[in-house]
Every structure is written in structure tokens, then in C-alpha cells.
Amino acid sequence: MKANCWYGKQDMRVVDVPDPNILNKKDAIVKVSSAAICGSELHLYNGFVPTMEQGDVMGHEFMGEIVEVGPEVKQRRVGDRVVVAFPISCGQCFFCKKELYSLCENTNPNAWMAEKFFGHSPAGIYGYSHLTGGFAGGQAEYVRVPFADVGTIKIENGFSDEQVLFLSDIFPTGYMAAEQCNIQPGDTVAIWGCGPVGQFAIRSAFLLGAERVIAIDRFPARLQMARNGGADTIDYEETDVYDTLMQLTGGRGPDSCMDAVGLEAHMPGLLYYYDRIKQAMMSESDRPIALRQAIMACRNGGTVSIPGVYGALIDKMPMGAVMNKALTIKTGQTHCQRYLKPLLDRIAHGDIDPSFVVTHRMRLAEAPQGFDMFNRKQDGCIKIVMTP
């Protein structure tokens, strides 16, 4: 079959690889009908995530039809149309039972390595480095889905792929990030980053009762899409983010701030080069520019929610602000399985149509060009969906 594989920094290739097989009894094989490129994959593309290996199959946002099930798959059968959650979770361990699926204790065979980086290991993730298990991803014609009963949701109504595909990651990720903001009636939420997760976070914040959402980015197409979702917007290349937020909130600051940017943040001015140089010299791994701004802008006693991906170490973390302002920090890889059913219900109910975020459609064979375009943010690119 064809699969999009990683071969090095900014080097993706669609190559012929063997078809996947059932390797564990609770596996299913899914024939992929649609797969998306996730913003977090750009960190792999740009070489910021260690333990990638030449030939790793990419992709953790995908859906399709089950064509084979292992002997212990109970609730799914061949022919089911399913969306697959990006973390691989066993459903049996302490964390899965608490619905903290992205912290599953059993699905990362390389847990020892993750422990060295993080102290403890998160769950396995499809196509997301060997640090999270080295599982082959879904930017392929077929994909092996371990623990298919836990990690998939069956799609029975006549939704299009693009309406339900993003249940696999970014819709739940934006939603959980908004949920973590602990939104109260009348609240203002500021969101750094208007990529796909930021877009879903904007809409989720409104679904959860926010009165006002202020979205921060620099690309006109993204800011326009944020405004379409009801947000006010700040272009950080044109105005000072902190000053503008204070003006908009009467000096108190947003009740919650969200960093939907992560480790490859940008900003105008010298401070950006400070982090960029430190990162290049490997004296810090991540550029926490959006995070610093979010912490500084957040109102006293407010919440900073971080769906953005961080890899290891950051510099100049304004811990004094976190402490003296009594901030709450909430973060984590998304417990995606927890949100599959409730968010599918939201879609069915007509609260949201996730397909709004799609800007580009291409074939799997064009994946490398897709990554390049998405990475450069060319042509107003926000979300790419690929079909085989």
C-alpha cells in the first residue's frame, strides 16, 4: 500500500510499504477514507521532536472502514465506518478508567524512553515518534488500530467524512482546551493561535458559554475564519497583544487564556530571536512565546489552558506571575476517547459543522506538498484533508 513516511527534517515521501496486519487480539485494520495533516505534525516535520526514524508512517487524524478485526474485538465489526481517536488507550488501566485516556499506562511500549524525558510516559500515539510508541500512522491506505473497541467511534448517520473526521483530534482538542478554561457566564477567553485547534477552541468556548472570545494570530485568512466563528481578533504583528487585551477587558485581563500555539511560536521583535537562537543552539527545546504572553495577560486568579504541544524545556517561564496572580494552569494531550460520543452528538444536533475548517483537499500521494504548504501557511492553508 501507499503511505506517507518521514525521512528527515522537511523530508516526507509517499512510498510503498507492506499492508498492516492484526498484531494484537484487540486490533482492527481500517481502510482509510480520509486523513488530515495536524498542526502538531509540523513539529515532527521541522525536526523538533526527537526519536523519529526514517520510514515512520505519519498521521494521527484519520477515519475509514473496518476491514478486519482481531479475535477479541467485541463492539466493532467488519464494514463499520469509524473515526479513530489519536491516543491509543487500553480502556483497562487506572487512567483509562478515570477517562484520562491520553495517559494510558499500557500502550506505550517505549515507556522507558518517555520516562527519561518526562518522568512518566503518556499513552501511545499514531505516527508520532518512538517516544510515544513508534506506532505506524494513518496517512496511508490502511492502518492498524490497537484497542479498536476503545479507540474508535462508529459513524452511523449520513455525515460526510469532513463533518466527523476531526473528532479524531482537533475538535476534541479545542473542546477540551475550552473546557479546561472553566468558563463562567460573562467570561472573556483569549486564544493565542488561530490554526485548526484555535478555530475549534473559539467555537467550543462559545458552546460552553463564553461571552467573548479574543483570538490572536497574524495570518489574515486565519483571523477571518476566527471572526467567522464570532471572535474578536488581534493581529500581533500590528498591535501589542498585552496592551490591546487590557484595553478590551478594562485592564483586568481575560478570565482565561489559551495557548493553542505550542513550541514553534513566532513574534515580532528581538525576543523572538532570543528564543530562536537558544533553540538552534539546543539550550532550550521549545519557544514558549505565546505561553509567556498568555500568563502575563491572564487576569488574577484566572486559568491558562495549554493545548499547544511542548516537547521538553523552556526558558524564562514567568513563574512569578503564575504564583503571584494565583493562576491555574491546565494542559495535557487530549483525552480524545472521552469526547467522541458527546461531540458527535453536538454535530448531530447541529451545534457545529466541523467541516468549516477545511481549506484544502488533496490526494494522499500529494502529502509531501501538503506538508510544505501547511508549514509555510501558503495559500491561506489552515486544514488539509487527504483521500487515498
Added chain:
Amino acid sequence: MARRSLKRTVRKTAHGTRDNAQAAASRTGGRIMGSHASGESLHPGSSRNGSLSQEEMWAYGLGLFGIGLGLAELMVPRRLARMIGAPSRHDGLVRAMGLREIASGVGILTQRAPAAAVWSRVAGDAMDLACLGAAFMSNRSQRGRVALATAAVAGATLLDMITAQQLSRGIETRNDHMSLTAALIIDRPQQELYRHWRELTNLPTFMKHLVRIEVQDDRRSHWVAKGPARSTVEWDAEITEDRPHECIAWRSVEGSTVDHAGSVRFEPASGGRGTIVTAEMEYRPPLGTVGAAVSAWLGEDPSHTVKMDLRRFKQVMETGEVITTEGQPAGRVETTSWKYDRAIKR
């Protein structure tokens, strides 16, 4: 050499927080202080309290040597330079090297965990080797003497590296025995875990270095393990302690080719959160400390093995089987990564 057999017994301490603290202490490489409540020692004849492991003794030796060499470099830099055949006009450089040697040495002798200080010696060795390389290129050097000095420093470097690696991995070799401990919570009742482990034929499903175990009777069993270069090693083992639902201990019988002992304890975790499983493995690595260091470099890191075995045991007990990626698609010949997926492939 007379064979030193492992006469180890499982500590008979009460259940509860103190045991957990001990497990935590040994996990971090810390000494199990005062753990022998019932008067039993892990190594009869040698008390753990206050005694130095081989690595620590090596480290102290290296530290003292470094201070001596450093003092010489500081006080008689020219004579030293002549001795090693280097140009004698770099007083400042040699003195700086001396200061560095002393700093590393003092670090090793004064710190409770000297691993970092020994690593600083490794870094210093690299600098020394670079300087010697430069001296070798210089026309004013006596190349024969420089070559000799380089060989000496290379030897010291190897020693420093082995010692530093063993120290920072937390592997302690006492009388050539390596002892490894790991603990993990498994969300299953004690009885179930005990029963699965006591059925020794189950062990190879989660202990990847084992090929099979043949049970001979209630106490004796025959173990077959993977050896180097696709060979196998075999030995007979006997159960030395068996307390239903609480612990199992075993060791290789006298005269076996492999000197191995192990134990596993099952204790209820607080608040009904399953069972804390603590496994301890001891064996004598081939060629002692050096052998352990070399096999660690070759990717056979024993400090991971016990933890990975326990993880796989947890996977089997909680999900029914060991989770693998071996055999999945990839855009390369191997389906997993030889660099990163050792735990799966082994």
C-alpha cells in the same frame, strides 16, 4: 575462582508504607537503609549500611588520583610537560588543567552521588586528549612520549566512562553481583497476580529474555534464556520462598552456569487501587562491572529490563497480552526502529 553463589532472601518486612518507601529508595539507586528489620541481610557477610559498591570505590580512587595529578600539574607544570614530551611553555594551560582535575576530584570525594563529578572527569579527559593531539602535531614535541601519555589518558578515560556510566545508571555491583529493582502498580487483585506469576511457564510471555521455563516439580524448574549471538543459556532454578498472594523468590541452584536470583512481592495499593508489584533481580554479569558496562553500550541495558518486564506483566494482566508494534508497516526494511524499540524487539 571460587564460585560465589547468591544467598539472597526476601526481606520479611511488614506490609505498608515503609516497604513502599524502600522500594522507592532502591528504585532511585538509593541504598536500602535499615531495611532488614528481621535481621536478614541481602548479602550475608557484608552489611549494606556504609559499605561501598565497586563503582563507588573506583570513583573514590579516581578522585584521589585526579587530585594528586592536579596538584602536580599546578605546582610543577614544566617538569610534567617535559615528562609527557609536550612543549614546556604552556604553564597556564597545564595549571588550568590541574585546577580542573582537583575540582573534579574534590567533587567526587565530597558528594553523596558522585556520578556527575565522574562525568566531569570524562569531559576533562576529552580536553586532555585534544591537547595531547595538538601536542602530537607540534614540532616541538617528543612524539614517543606524547603517544605514551595519550595511551595512559585513554586508559583513564575508559575507566572514567565505565565508572560514570554505572554510577549514573544506578547499577550497583557488589561482589560482582548486579541488583536491580522495579515497582509498578497493577490494577488487579494480589491473588490474581500471584497466581499468574507462580505459574512459572507464564514468565517468558512478559520476560523477553526468557525462551521457556519447564516446571519440574513444586520447587524446581529449568530455565532457558536468550544468550549472546542467538545462543541460549540454560540453568536449573528453585523456589526459595513462596508465600501465597504475597511473594515468590527463586534462585539458580548451586553449580548452574548462570548465577541468578529473583523475587517478586505483591502488596495492596492504598485505596483499593490495585497491587504494588515489586520485582528484584540479581545476577552476576559476565566479566563483572566491565561486562555490565559493555553490554549496556551494546543496548542490553539491564536497568531497563526489570522495569520493562513488569510493564509487560501489567499489560498482560490488565489488557490480556503484550502490546507490540513488531510487524507493522514502515518505509524501511525493519518494521520497528532498532534504535528505539529495543524493548519490543528483544
